[in-house]
Structures are given as structure tokens and as C-alpha cells.
Amino acid sequence: MGPIRIVIADDSSFARSLLRSFLEEAPDIEIVGEASNGRMAVEMARELKPSLITMDLEMPVMGGLEAIEEIMCSKAVPILVVSSVADAQNALAAVGRGALEVMRKPDFSPEEAAEFVAKVRMLAGVMVITRMRPRTAAPLQHTPAPAAPPPLSGNASQYPRLFAIACSTGGPQALAQILPDLPANFACPIIIAQHISDGFAQGMVDWLAKLCKLPLRLAQDGDLLQGGVVYIAPSERHCSVNPARSISLLERSPGDIFRPSCDVLLNSVAQVFGHRAVGIILTGMSSDGSKGLARIRQQGGQTIAQNEASSVVYGMNRVAIDAGSAQQVLSVEAIAPAMVQWAGTPVRHSPPNAVCA
Numbered sequence: 174m175g176p177i178r179i180v181i182a183d184d185s186s187f188a189r190s191l192l193r194s195f196l197e198e199a200p201d202i203e204i205v206g207e208a209s210n211g212r213m214a215v216e217m218a219r220e221l222k223p224s225l226i227t228m229d230l231e232m233p234v235m236g237g238l239e240a241i242e243e244i245m246c247s248k249a250v251p252i253l254v255v256s257s258v259a260d261a262q263n264a265l266a267a268v269g270r271g272a273l274e275v276m277r278k279p280d281f282s283p284e285e286a287a288e289f290v291a292k293v294r295m296l297a298g299v300m301v302i303t304r305m306r307p308r309t310a311a312p313l314q315h316t317p318a319p320a321a322p323p324p325l326s327g328n329a330s331q332y333p334r335l336f337a338i339a340c341s342t343g344g345p346q347a348l349a350q351i352l353p354d355l356p357a358n359f360a361c362p363i364i365i366a367q368h369i370s371d372g373f374a375q376g377m378v379d380w381l382a383k384l385c386k387l388p389l390r391l392a393q394d395g396d397l398l399q400g401g402v403v404y405i406a407p408s409e410r411h412c413s414v415n416p417a418r419s420i421s422l423l424e425r426s427p428g429d430i431f432r433p434s435c436d437v438l439l440n441s442v443a444q445v446f447g448h449r450a451v452g453i454i455l456t457g458m459s460s461d462g463s464k465g466l467a468r469i470r471q472q473g474g475q476t477i478a479q480n481e482a483s484s485v486v487y488g489m490n491r492v493a494i495d496a497g498s499a500q501q502v503l504s505v506e507a508i509a510p511a512m513v514q515w516a517g518t519p520v521r522h523s524p525p526n527a528v529c530a
Contacts, residue, residue, distance in 0.1 A: 176201055177201055177203065177224045177225065177293070177294065177297045178203050178205045178222070178223045178224045179196055179202060179205065179224065179225055179293065179297075180204075180205060180207070180217045180221060180223040180225075180226045180227070181196075181204065181206070181207050181208070181227050182207075182208040182209075182210075182213070182214035182226055182227065182232065182237070183208075183209070183228075183229040183232070183255070184209050184210060184231065184232040184233055185229075186209070188229065189207050191278075191279070191281075192255065192289070193207070195289055195290055196293065198290070199290050199294075201294070202290070205217075206221050206223065209232070209233075210232045210234035210235060211232050211234060211235030211237055211239055211240030212234045212240070213234075214226060214228065214232075214235075214237075214240045214244070215240050215243045215244055215247075218244045218247075218248060218250045219248055222250075224251065224297040224298075225250065225251045225252070225253060225293060225296055225297040226250055226251070226252050227252075227254075227293070228240065228241060228252050228253065228254050228255065229254075230256050230260055230263050230264065230267060231256075231257075231260065237254070237256075237267060238263065238266060241254075241270045241271055241272050242270045242271065244271075245270060245271030245301070245304045246304050249301040249302055249303040249304065250301065251273055251296050251297060251299050251301050252267075252272040252273060253272070253273060253275075253292060253293060253296050254267045254268070254272045254274070254276070255276055255277075255278050255279075256275060256276075256278065258277050258371075258372035258373065261275075261372060261373045261375060261376025261379075262376040262379045262380050263376075264373060265345060265373065265376045265377045265379075265380035265381075266380055268346060269345070269346065269349055269380070271301070271304055273299055273301070273342060273485065274296060274370075275370060275376075276288075276289065276292060276370040277370055277371070277373070295458060296342070299342065299485065299486055332360055332361050332362060332400035333360060333449070333516065333520050334361045334446075334450065334451050334475075334516060334520060335361060335362055335363075335398065335414070335442060335446045335449060335450055336361055336362070336364070336451045336512060336516075337363075337365075337366075337439055337442040337451070337452050337453070337469075338363065338366070338453045338454075338455065339365075339366050339435035339438065339439060339452070339454045339455065339461070339462035339466070339489070340366070340367050340368070340455035340456060340457050340489075341367070341368040341435075341456070341457025341458055341459060341461065341486070341488070341489060342456065342485055342486045342488075343455070343456035343457060343484060343485025343486050344367045344368070344455050344456060344457055345367065345377060345380075345381075346456075346485060347455045347456055347479060347485075347505050348365065348367070348381060348455075349381060350505050350506065350509075351505060351508050351509045352381055352384065352387065352389075352403060352509075353384045353385050353386070354509035354510070355385070355386065355387055355509055355513065356386060356513065357386040357387065357401075358401070359387055359512075359513065359516055360400045360517075361400055361401070361451075361516045362400055362401070362402055362403075362404065363387075363402070363403045363404065364392065364398075364403075364404045364412065364414070364438060364442070365403065365404065365405050365406060366406045366412055366434065366435045366437075366438040366439075366462075367405065367433075368408070368432060368433070368435075368457065368461070370408065370432075371408050371409050371432070372408075373408070374391055374405055374406070374407045375391050375407075377405060378390065378391050378405045381403075381405075387401055387402065387403050388401070388402050388403065389402075389403045389404075389405060390402065390404060390405070391404075391405055391407055392404040392405060392406050392407060392412050392420050392422070393420065393422070394410075394422040395419055395420065395421075396420040397417075398414065398418050398419060398420065404420065406438065407433065408432040408433050409425070409432075410422040410423055410424060410425060410433065411424075411425060411429075411432075411433045411434045411437040412433050412437070412438050413437055413440075413441035414438075414441045414442055414446070415441070415445065418445070421441075430459075430461075431459065431461040434461060435454070435461040435462030435465060436462055436463075436464050436465040437465075438465065439462055439466055439468065439469060440464070440465045442465075442474075443468040443471070443472045443474060444468075444472075446474065447473060447474065448472060448474055449474065449520050450469045450472065450475070451474060451477070451512070451515050452465065452466045452469035452470075452474060452475070452477070453476075453477045453478075453479075453508065453512075454466050454476075454477070454478050454479070454489060454490045454493045454499070455479045455484070456484035456485045456486050456488075456489075457486055457489040458486050458488040458489065459489055460488070460489055461489055462493065463489060463493040463496055463498060466493045466498045466499065467493070467496060467498040470498050470500065475500060475501075475515055476493075476498055476499050476500045476501070477499060477500070477501045477502075477503055477508060478490040478493050478498075478499035478501070478502050478503075479502075479503065479505055479508065480502050480503060480504050482504065483504045484505075
């Protein structure tokens, strides 16, 4: 196997030099091109056949968003958006156009440099497929899911179930398919732990909010869970639920790899909501979330995993499926209808693992 071939696309020569200096320290990585605008990045993707492109968004001639769409619709290449946190919403829009992940531009610290190089190595091995070019610039239309029952009134203890979703690489793309298909009268709260670089979670909230009928918000410490609201966990702290049916944000430890932790969220949901919990694990690298999903099933809750065919990366969901923790294995298109069904199904306390996979 040859070296990992990288193209760096950024209009700043200083930024390109900085990223190059980090990557050249790795003996298995080769810089094959540097692009100062989006058009050059498109041409290098076609001519140099890189393993991965690091892409800034604010560039002349052709911006990063347009370049990503052109690359993914002609000859797809794994793309890591390396951008400013101030441009977080556009960074997540880039994921919607086919980029694999986003991260903020690293500084000179050894920790951020190591994180950047590790991310490049990880994503360079991801298989991506060429997309159909959109016929028009109109927003995507989502097929509505079956109608859910009217939302329940009253305090947090009265909604029928709590839905907890765990995801990593490819997660934003999956969420952009699932959440818009949930009806405006979906009665249950949803909490999402998506691995994401610090500072970008609010951008994901803003991006997804434009697609969805349900209200989305960045989870805050002490938020009382409300039916029909989608809470996105920030990456700077781990997200959990407590017996008061509210959100607790927990400090990270220096050695924590996954930010935020999917297992922390799912384990707390299993402990507090038991048989009223619905755990969903989507596409992503690593095994984070698999133990938490198993815990939800052990407590009599319902569990779903995204299938391999519709996953960008068949990793954390595969671990959960292989462990027997997922009662249903569904395509990404089938998850929203399943959520609607469970939201409207009366909660009956059944023995753990009563529902067969």
C-alpha cells in the first residue's frame, strides 16, 4: 500500500504551509498538491487522484461549497473541511454536499496537530461514491413520514418515550435524511450525540433547523426535556439525562477520545428511562455507543441500528449489530417511519430483550 496522497485547498499560503508542516511529519502521508482556489481543487481531484482533500470554504474563483459539490458529482474524493468556527453553518452545509467531516483549523499546539493528522489518516480510507448532480438548485424535498399522534401536554414525565441517537462520521448526512421526515406533531424529545469538532455543534443545529419541522436547539445544562424538541449535544462537554428528566452536561476528561461521548448519553438514557427509551445508532467510526445501546436493550427499551448499505462508515453500528444490541437494522430512509411508529406505540413494561432482532 502506497502513501496517503493529500491535496490541501486553502486560499491562505500561511494556512497551507501550516497544514503541510503537520502532515509532512507523518511518514505515511504525501502532499501531492496545493490549491489556492476551489477551481484548482476540482482540477487536482481529477488529475492527481488524491486519497483525501482538506478543503477551506472561503476561496476565490470557486468557493469551497461549490468545489465540494463539483468534486462529489464528477469524481468523488474523501473531503475534510478545515474551516473557521465562525463559518460553522456553511461547514455543515458542506457535509450536506458530500464532505465527510468538519474541523476547525488547527493551531500550533502538538495536540491539535496530532488530532488533525489522525483525522486525515482516518478519513483517507473511507470509500465515497459519486453523487447524482442536482437538476435544479431548489431545496431537497423530503417524503413526509406517517402522521404521529398529537403531542402530549403536561410535564416531562408524560411524553411516551425518549429517543437518543448516536452518530459519528456520516452522521450529519444521516440526520439530514431522518429528522426532516419527522412530522411537526412528533410527541417525544430527541437527544443526539454526534461526534464533532469543538465549536461546530451550533452550526449543525442551525443547518438542520432549516430542513426540519421540529424545533432544534443546542443542549444546555439543566434543560427540561420537552416533547417534540430535538436537542443536539455540544462537543465541549458530555451530555446525559438525569432522574429529574433534564439534561446534565458533564466535564470531559483529558483522555476522552469521543466528543461528545455516545456511550455516556445512551447509558444515562437507559438508566433513567428504562423501557421507555429508544436508542438509535447510526453511521460512524469506532465502537462508541455500542455499550450504551446494549444497556438500553437490557433495560427493556427499543434499539435500532442503521444498516451497512446506507452508512458512510459501517463501524459503530456494525459493532452494535454484531453484539446483538440492535433489535432492528434499518436503512436510513426507514428510521424516521420507525421512530414515528414507536412514538405512537403505548409503552408496556416488558422483560429485557423481549423483542427479537
